[in-house]
Structure formats: structure tokens, C-alpha cells
Amino acid sequence: MPQRPQTTAHHADQLSAHHANQLYGPQPDVARAAGYPDAPPRVGFFTDTSVCIGCKACEVACKEWNSVPEDGLELTGMSYDNTRGLGADTWRHVAFVEQQRPAGHGAAGQGGGHGGFDAFEAARALDDPARSPTAPPAPEGRTELRWLMSSDVCKHCTHAACLDVCPTGALFRTEFGTVVVQQDVCNGCGYCVPACPYGVIDQRREDGRVWKCTLCYDRLGAGTEPACAKACPTDSIQFGPLEELRERAAARVARLHTAGVTEARLYGEDPEDGVGGDGAFFLLLDEPEVYGLPPDPVVTTRDLTAMWRHAATAAASLALLGAAAFARRPR
Numbered sequence: 001m002p003q004r005p006q007t008t009a010h011h012a013d014q015l016s017a018h019h020a021n022q023l024y025g026p027q028p029d030v031a032r033a034a035g036y037p038d039a040p041p042r043v044g045f046f047t048d049t050s051v052c053i054g055c056k057a058c059e060v061a062c063k064e065w066n067s068v069p070e071d072g073l074e075l076t077g078m079s080y081d082n083t084r085g086l087g088a089d090t091w092r093h094v095a096f097v098e099q100q101r102p103a104g105h106g107a108a109g110q111g112g113g114h115g116g117f118d119a120f121e122a123a124r125a126l127d128d129p130a131r132s133p134t135a136p137p138a139p140e141g142r143t144e145l146r147w148l149m150s151s152d153v154c155k156h157c158t159h160a161a162c163l164d165v166c167p168t169g170a171l172f173r174t175e176f177g178t179v180v181v182q183q184d185v186c187n188g189c190g191y192c193v194p195a196c197p198y199g200v201i202d203q204r205r206e207d208g209r210v211w212k213c214t215l216c217y218d219r220l221g222a223g224t225e226p227a228c229a230k231a232c233p234t235d236s237i238q239f240g241p242l243e244e245l246r247e248r249a250a251a252r253v254a255r256l257h258t259a260g261v262t263e264a265r266l267y268g269e270d271p272e273d274g275v276g277g278d279g280a281f282f283l284l285l286d287e288p289e290v291y292g293l294p295p296d297p298v299v300t301t302r303d304l305t306a307m308w309r310h311a312a313t314a315a316a317s318l319a320l321l322g323a324a325a326f327a328r329r330p331r
Helices: 010-024 057-066 119-124 161-165 217-221 227-231 242-258 304-328
Strands: 043-048 093-102 143-152 171-173 179-181 237-241 265-267 280-284
Touching (some): 043 143, 043 242, 057 227, 161 171, 227 237, 242 280
Parallel strands (some): 043 280
Antiparallel strands (some): 043 237, 171 179, 265 280
16 A cells, blocks of 8 residues: 655645645646655656557456456446446546447547447347348448547546545655555545546445555556556557656647547646646547546636635624624614
């Protein structure tokens, strides 16, 4: 279990990190701001969904290395996905998205997403063209079914709301710029669960403590890449210094656009977005909502300072009004 490598008070660390975020813009040196003066370059994940084959090797490797318990393995009835989403017992989740789209069409989503298309009914009707919900295959006007697959994970945000709201110091920023939970410090309050704009962090039913991806903190300390990236057979999950990954991702998108895949776009790499950029970002082939990702995530504690300021102003105003009313009372 990863342990925090310093004894500085958690609350003071997080206040200083938040202050640094405000002073130095949307992309601060998060590790240095959290109290690591000699921190290595920030690391993270770049997940290229265009080469994901849905093998789930990353899910298996994550569970095996981190001793994450089995979580049901029941088919949803909607696709071949058997883990549904990220949670306390699923730190990597491979999404399977079925789409019907015109054959040879260049833009993703032109077929209207699922478009009411029932892939299972289509499969049953293969031997009976009369029952087919679509026209028989033809050189023009025919439809195709495509899979969009993406391995989701904790985003290790630059502005991490889970850090802001944790009252015990169970959540902390590592020297690699990642965000990790110490389960032996977590008291199960659950404040971090609604604070996460991505719905990543989750509580286990057995004891109420929260769990999520640590980006294999123990492996990073030993100079080894995370288990999921190591196991990925297509290099869909790429690990390395965050700045290098962003450059690599931009070059990959440019190549895809040149090849005619104009729908390719990056998600979570922008330091100017609502969370200051993610430590784990993605190349997508459709809108984020198609993959179950929020289109415009914002750190949920962004307005806390203004809220406290307004509350203090309101309290002071009430106190002054009360004092004025008391002073006017006849004696």
C-alpha cells in the first residue's frame, strides 16, 4: 500500500497547492506545489482509442498487480462490456460502444450513434433478410456497425477536487504528480465521491473506504511503468512524461487527420480546461459523451473561495444589522 513520503500536514499542503494553482496559472508544477522540491517530471497516460482492440488486458493486469477484487463479471445486456464502469473494484474499464453509420462515411457519429439500432436483433436476422432491420448490403446506401473501444481510468487531474475536500489526508499528491489514496487513513466519509467531476472515485460496500487507480505508485517508485500500460498489446495505453505524451498525441491526431480520420480529437490534454488538464488523457473518435465522458469537466471546488467569501460577507452584514437594530432599541 502506498504511503505518503513526507510528514508535512496534509491540509497545509493542499492549501499551498491550491494557492500555487491560483498564482501560477492553469498548469502549475503540481508536485513542487505539493512539497516536493526535487520532483521528477510529471508522468501520466495517453490512451489512443483508435488502436484499442478491447482485449481487456489492462483490466486484468490492473486487478492482478493491485489485488483488486473481482466485481461481478456479468454481461450488461447492452454490449460485450462486463464491468460497466469505473468503481472501487474496477480501476481500469474498457468501454464498448456500438455505432451504426453509413458505409465509408468519414465522420464519426454521422450514423446517429446507436441510432436505435439493435445489434443483437441484426445478428439474429442474418440468416433471414426479410427480418433484417436494415436494407441488404449494397454498394451504396448500406450501413455498417463499428465498435468504439476505450480504456478509461482516473484522470489524475491538475486541479483535483478530491484532494480539496478530503478531511483526513487519505488523498495526496505524489512526487510524480499523480493522486493516490491511502486506505489506512481513509475514514469512509465519502466527500471525494461527489467531488470528482468524472465519477471515478468510489467506496467499497464492505467498509466504505474509497479506492481508485494509483497509476501504480509502487511501480513508479521502482522505475517501472504501470501494469496496464505494460500489458497493452497495441500501445493504446502509453505511459511517460506528460509533456512528451502531449506532443506525441498531437502528432498522432495530425497523422489521423491526414489519413482522412477527421473525427479524431484529444480529450483532457488541454491545460486551459476546467481541471487544468488531466494526467490521463485520450484520443477519441467521437464526442466525449459517446464514451461516457463529460464534455466540459470543471473542478467542483473551483468556486469554494468565492462561496466562503460571500458567506463571510453575508455573516458580517447580518452581524452589523443585528448590532444596529440592538443600538436603536429604546432604553
